[in-house]
Amino acid sequence: MTAEALPAGSFSAAALRARHEDAWRRATTHRFVRELGQGTLDDRVLRGYLVQDYAFVGTLASLVGLAIARAPTMAGKRLFAGFAAILTSDENTYFQRCFDTLSVAPEDRADPALWPESQRFLALLREAGEGGYADILSVLLPAEWIYLDWATALADRLPPRFEHAEWIALHANPGFRDFVAGVAREFDDAVALLDAIQRRRVADRFEAMVLLEAAFFDAAYG
Amino acid sequence: MTAEALPAGSFSAAALRARHEDAWRRATTHRFVRELGQGTLDDRVLRGYLVQDYAFVGTLASLVGLAIARAPTMAGKRLFAGFAAILTSDENTYFQRCFDTLSVAPEDRADPALWPESQRFLALLREAGEGGYADILSVLLPAEWIYLDWATALADRLPPRFEHAEWIALHANPGFRDFVAGVAREFDDAVALLDAIQRRRVADRFEAMVLLEAAFFDAAYG
Numbered sequence: 240m241t242a243e244a245l246p247a248g249s250f251s252a253a254a255l256r257a258r259h260e261d262a263w264r265r266a267t268t269h270r271f272v273r274e275l276g277q278g279t280l281d282d283r284v285l286r287g288y289l290v291q292d293y294a295f296v297g298t299l300a301s302l303v304g305l306a307i308a309r310a311p312t313m314a315g316k317r318l319f320a321g322f323a324a325i326l327t328s329d330e331n332t333y334f335q336r337c338f339d340t341l342s343v344a345p346e347d348r349a350d351p352a353l354w355p356e357s358q359r360f361l362a363l364l365r366e367a368g369e370g371g372y373a374d375i376l377s378v379l380l381p382a383e384w385i386y387l388d389w390a391t392a393l394a395d396r397l398p399p400r401f402e403h404a405e406w407i408a409l410h411a412n413p414g415f416r417d418f419v420a421g422v423a424r425e426f427d428d429a430v431a432l433l434d435a436i437q438r439r440r441v442a443d444r445f446e447a448m449v450l451l452e453a454a455f456f457d458a459a460y461g
Numbered sequence: 462m463t464a465e466a467l468p469a470g471s472f473s474a475a476a477l478r479a480r481h482e483d484a485w486r487r488a489t490t491h492r493f494v495r496e497l498g499q500g501t502l503d504d505r506v507l508r509g510y511l512v513q514d515y516a517f518v519g520t521l522a523s524l525v526g527l528a529i530a531r532a533p534t535m536a537g538k539r540l541f542a543g544f545a546a547i548l549t550s551d552e553n554t555y556f557q558r559c560f561d562t563l564s565v566a567p568e569d570r571a572d573p574a575l576w577p578e579s580q581r582f583l584a585l586l587r588e589a590g591e592g593g594y595a596d597i598l599s600v601l602l603p604a605e606w607i608y609l610d611w612a613t614a615l616a617d618r619l620p621p622r623f624e625h626a627e628w629i630a631l632h633a634n635p636g637f638r639d640f641v642a643g644v645a646r647e648f649d650d651a652v653a654l655l656d657a658i659q660r661r662r663v664a665d666r667f668e669a670m671v672l673l674e675a676a677f678f679d680a681a682y683g
Contacts, residue, residue, distance in 0.1 A: 307526025
């Protein structure tokens with residue numbers, strides 16, 4: 240659970256991921272993911288998921304803005320600037336088109352009643368934004384890496400409907416793969432500068448995000 | 462000098478610009494700008510200008526990241542995400558290629574001795590980043606709008622060398638024009654929510670930035 244429990248020298252993106260392999264697999268092979276890839280996902284489940292997810296896309300974009308602000312190098316700022324551009328354009332229009340197709344009511348697009356899991360997402364993103372660069376990376380890295388992993392596993396055969404296919408394609412492409420690899424490098428550089436207390440906080444945030452990804456998929460069926 | 466001195470209802474991007482018309486014209490028709498457009502700018506002058514300017518591009522990119530974080534709408538976040546992407550990619554490589562062509566020493570690329578005007582730029586950008594969204598906009602808007610204005614006036618006939626032509630083209634294109642128009646709209650929306658003290662601060666920052674743009678061009682000949 241804590242950074243101290245990791246062998247010296249292994250406090251890295253790869254080591255943290257390996258440490259949470261079971262929770263990682265639970266998220267990346269979740270029923271939601273499988274049904275999305277098969278194109279058999281119930282519209283009611285997808286609608287709830289998208290409405291809740293969109294309710295924190297703005298907060299996620301804000302956190303990416305803070306990552307640009309706190310990144311110590313121009314390369315780090317560029318990495319997150321590119322992601323912010325996608326998040327606020329292609330990904331944003333995907334949600335809007337799905338909301339139209341799935342007949343999502345105006346109030347659910349703008350200000351839905353939040354699931355407890357969504358409230359935890361919001362809290363985790365906001366708390367990370369109050370910390371330093373490593374704190375921000377500790378939640379962005381697992382969130383995006385888990386999406387890269389499950390989407391990549393589905394990308395060979397996309398389902399026919401755009402609501403399913405585009406959500407996979409947005410997270411399974413060379414640009415997104417490079418982005419996640421870049422965030423992992425930034426993470427490794429940033430955590431090398433942390434003391435033990437900061438490392439524990441980063442490890443705890445990372446774990447909380449991995450667990451939350453699977454819990455969020457669960458909630459879509461609740 | 463102060464927001465209070467502006468007629469009621471006229472605290473807007475257009476009104477603030479009109480209020481500083483003389484200083485605005487001094488910046489947008491500066492000898493530096495004219496010689497850049499004619500392609501007759503002394504390499505020593507250009508080198509000094511670019512080295513100093515690059516010394517705060519990272520801080521500018523950080524401020525744009527904070528604008529993404531503080532923008533209240535997805536449209537505002539998208540506006541600044543697109544600008545952050547250009548600032549950290551196309552504009553960044555322009556500097557690097559100029560540094561190569563103009564034989565700028567490694568230490569001047571990474572950590573140059575700063576002019577007083579550059580130190581004032583840095584201070585103005587950092588102070589704005591500690592404020593709210595309107596504070597950030599109050600420095601980004603005049604800085605980018607002045608560049609749009611002088612570059613647009615030169616864009617019909619670009620000089621032959623890329624060091625001159627590309628610096629003009631980066632600030633005279635439909636995307637950049639839309640960006641500045643978008644920042645002006647965000648500014649008008651944001652200042653509508655301010656009280657008198659906040660408006661005075663925003664007006665003072667705006668004025669300081671307009672004056673600094675001309676002073677910075679002056680310094681390039683110092």
